[in-house]
Amino acid sequence: MGGDENGLRIQVVVVPLPLQGHLNQLLHFSRVIAQRGATVSFVATSAHIHQVRRRVQGWDLHNFDIRFKELPMPHLPAEEIDAQSSLMFPFHLIPLFEAVEYQLGSHVDQILGTICSENNNRVVIVHDSIMGWIQTLAKKHSVPAYIFSCIGAYYRLWMKRVSDQTWGLSPLNISLKRCFPERLLKYAMRQRSLLEPAKGYIINTFSTLESEFVHQGREELIYSGKPVWSVGPLLPQAFFNDERRLQLQADTECVIWLDRQAPASVLYVSFGSISSLSATQIGELADGLERSGQPFLWVLRISDGAHSSTEEQFDSACKFLKQGYEKRLEGRGFIVRNWAPQLDILFHKSTGGFLTHCGWNSTVESISAGVGMLTWPLHSDQFANSALITGELKAGVEVKEWGNAEENETVSAEEVEKAVKRLMRSEEGMQVRKRVQELKGEARKAVGDGGSSCKDMDSLLHHFSQSISY
Known part of the structure; x- marks a missing residue:
């Protein structure tokens, strides 16, 4: 399943945002596509690779062809977590998002160039939706790139229905200022502006959960008319089979x-x-x-x-x-x-x-x-x-x-x-x-043989093969 039309293995470069929830989802995604025959290069800072490897549950990393490509940790200002604050957003993480782009972009560029030269450009990239700058590197190396959304379709739909010019109340009656600091909104909007060349969107969801909202998102061009694959839930099969204790x-x-x-x-x-x-x-x-x-x-x-x-x-x-x-x-x-x-x-x-x-x-x-x-x-x-x-x-x-x-x-x-x-x-x-x-x-049905997410994963890997340029 992970080979191209000539039977050669696809090299998938996965680039997550360095936060546990994002690292975790993209590592699970890496496991699933590696299980289907792809070779995966998981690109993150050495500290975050150590973190996500230590927190793996229900499967053994050594059983899958996932190769970790380490980036240096960017230079960051000293962080402070105020235990007395009533503002819940983790402000101390915003400099990390910005630093990964501006300080580590050249390192990602070098890793991507090496992988492309070693594999005759039989390479695709899957990157976090808030890292639009990866699209620029993908274009430089003539590599197709796909967006992995670590948030659900329902959220994207409601956000689209809030005017970009008026940033007032959302339909949920919660101010956007409460959800996001202005600095992060500006960062996210700039990243979204870079996503146009993407080949499509991958979401950790499944049909019964969000098919209605994925459909509405397509109609409202939230996904820019591009293909959308619902491939979740991205959990080890051992949990669905009640075998988890055997994995501990x-x-x-x-x-x-x-x-x-x-x-x-x-x-x-x-x-x-x-x-x-x-x-x-x-x-x-x-x-x-x-x-x-x-x-x-x-x-x-x-x-x-x-x-x-x-x-x-x-x-x-x-x-x-x-x-x-x-x-x-x-x-x-x-x-x-x-x-x-x-x-x-x-x-x-x-x-x-x-x-x-x-x-x-x-x-x-x-x-x-x-x-x-x-x-x-x-x-x-x-x-x-x-x-x-x-x-x-x-x-x-x-x-x-x-x-x-x-x-x-x-x-x-x-x-x-x-x-x-x-x-x-x-x-x-x-x-x-x-x-x-x-x-x-x-x-459980969605990820089982013949299930909606299983079919979408097959379709995605086929799309990988078709999008590779030689």
């Missing part, structure tokens, strides 16, 4: 704790890898979880830094808990202080709900695991994803109704308690769990 090198402490809990009883709480809650918000969330009486597994840590993760600093967020909190909830609550194996947690039989920031990775993973969501968006595409989950898919409930504040308002302990009980114990919560189990079945 060793059981982690949190998974062992889950083994002791009742089926579908635990609320998993995580806000992803790039956001940190304020000290005040941590206190309210902790009180709300305690008052709910629900067993919970909480990943409480600071954001990944621009230089990738700093495991030794993760524990600092726990200092905002009241003295004796963990001791008092011992047995009912478990706090993870660093990175957690999210797939193993979500697919565990004891996990019954997910309090989530609604990042696209977490959204797709939770649906694939059949776990209903309690949505608590913080920034970026997360408010749109929350609307998709709760309004369109009926696969979750909101932790509260969100206003049009430019800063994230604090969610009180009372609101947390009420929302947890609503998801985990109410009739509405039961209907959410029933619906998300249906979506889990559809996700």
